[in-house]
Amino acid sequence: SVNEHTAGLWVYEGAVTFFNPQGKVRLMPGQGAQAEVNQKPTMQITLSPSDAVSWALYYPPLFSDAWLTGANQMILQRAAQAFHHGRSDEALFMLDAIPTAQQSIEFLKLRAAMLLSVGRVQLALHAIHQVLTQQPNDAEALALQAIIALSQNNKDQAYRLAQQAVTLNPTAAIAYTALSYVEQSRFNLVPALKAAQQASQNAQGDAMVWARQSELELCLGLLSESAHSAQQALTLDAGLARTQTVMGFSYLLRTDLTAAKQSFNEAIHLDSASPLARLGLGLTKIRTGDVAEGRKDLEIAAILDPQNSLLRSYLGKAYYEEKRNALAQEQFSLAKQLDPNDPTPYFYDAIAKQTSNRTIAALHDIEQAKSLNANRAVYRSQLMLDKDLAARSAAQGRIYHDLGFQRLSLLEGWQSIATDPANYSAHRLLADSYASQPRHEIARVSELLQAQLLQPLNMTPIQPQLAQSNILIIDGLGPSALAFNEYNPLFTRNRHAVQSSAIYGSNNTFGDDAVYSGLWNQLSYSLGQYHYETDGFRANNSVNQNIYNAFVQANISDSLNLQFEYRYETRDNGDLSIPFFPENFSSFYQEHTDITSYRLGGRYAFNTASSLLGS
DSSP: OBOSSEEEEEOSSSOEEEEETTEEEEEOTTOEEEEETTSOOEEEOOSOHHHHTGGGSOOOOOOOGGGSOSTTHHHHHHHHHHHHTTOHHHHHHHHHTSOGGGOOHHHHHHHHHHHHHTTOHHHHHHHHHHHHHHOTTOHHHHHHHHHHHHHTTOHHHHHHHHHHHHHHOTTOHHHHHHHHHHHHHTTOHHHHHHHHHHHHHHTTTOHHHHHHHHHHHHHTTOHHHHHHHHHHHHHHOTTOHHHHHHHHHHHHHTTOHHHHHHHHHHHHHHOTTOHHHHHHHHHHHHHTTOHHHHHHHHHHHHHHSTTOHHHHHHHHHHHHHTTOHHHHHHHHHHHHHHOTTOSHHHHHHHHHHHHTTOHHHHHHHHHHHHHTTTTOOOOSOSOOTTOOTHHHHSOTHHHHHHHTOHHHHHHHHHHHHHHOTTOHHHHHHHHHHHTTSTTOHHHHHHHHHHHHHHOOSOOOOOOGGGGOSOOOSOTTSSTTSSOSOSSOOSSOOSEEEEEEEEEEETTTEEEEEEEEEEEETTEEEEEEEEEEEEOOSSTTOOEEEEEEEEEEEEEOSSSEEEEEEEEEEEEEEOOOOOOSSTTOSOSSOOEEEEEEEEEEEEEEEEETTEEEEEO
16 A cells, blocks of 8 residues: 555565665565655554455455436446446446435445455445445345455355345345355355355346356356356346356366357456456366466466465466475465365365375375365365366375275275265275275276276376286286376376386396376377286296276267277286195196277266266
């Protein structure tokens, strides 16, 4: 803040040197300073840090066409049009031209909503106070107060205000829209959608409420319903930034990346201060493989809405993708501070720590994430709009495997499948865990097949030996151990990857495996090779085994997913039996195995709760 007598600064994130010719101070996060004319800067204590950055917070849009009435209706309509197209300063200039004597209750609420959109909170609160002074039970003014409280992370106060608003005026669309934002912040997506649907019923000609309903339907995976709501919003007002943003996420969820990028760019053109549009554009760029440019957009989104825990989590994931672990840890820590009840940063932080061999710390974070999610293993992200399904593929069993907690790993998988039998990452967790258990070969292959049939497109490689039920190598020697997923990215994106491991030992023992995997828009594939040979520990105890596999998966439509797998195994071995008397073996026995298999499978989703699998 700057005026003709003083200059003040408060640091929310990072470090800043605040100086003038008289002196300087070094400010860290949470610290503030003030300098008067011809005086050196002095440190200050800020009692309410969120107030110091209230101008930088993002306030979800609330608007009502009912406000555009009265003697100045034409001016108000032109101001509203400018506001909807991102020209907030122009809209406020039009409103300021209206004399005080002609400023009605509706005018004050309209001005408060526009002031919030540009972060001028104190002026907005003053306008809201004027409304409540004249009408203490005005539901729309209380809804605006709820949005302010929510954006400043006062969720309990926001919930009380939103509930009070819908109770006072059940026909006010704005009250239900505010309630939908509050419920979403509390991770209650179904009640949030019900509130948004009620808002749409109360204001069927308002494009903003239809865009909000479409956004929540996307969150719940209701693709067809979301597309219908978004189309309704487009029909009512194609130039609405919120509508373009929701359409962008709809395209992104269907992997129409060109259309998604176009919609997000149009939304940013209409409203450059929208963090949701920046988030969508960043995720789209990352999905196309441009991590650096996508991360820049996520940084802008976090600047536009610095109090948003989920934005911080996603920015941390972007830094993790770039192997900038220090910055990733900083963002995860901020996300945990901003919303201690959000399991998302704990889950992603656990994966980041696990890949940097901080296994104990990773276990603590995964348990914290689990405790925050009703004691259910966290395999899913909070935000479903970006189709960030790679996080589910990060094998959590590796954490327990590294610590030697194989039984705990199995228990987590069993509990998760009991809760959600269609959770593909739980089946993959069991497949990975069974790989280290003796005499679990058939169970391992069965779980892997279920995981493959249920999985979306992803980059998690399919090790050739994982799909075979007869691997002639003991666990721990090398290629059959869980060596993959060591640095698998948490973001699904267009790219190619090669991963391999090998062993060498006495008695001419040698083994290796290699997997080449790739993802491109609607298609993913994996090509793998496994080899193991040894002379054994006695005569005629040799083994020479090779396995090759190819796996291709394609999204034919939003509902239909098809996959094809080819496997070939050849094995030559002598007498591998271990009799009671060591000398009682065959010196001449030889076995040759040659197996070729083809598999065609698929999944058709009737809705979010019902799917048909075939293989």
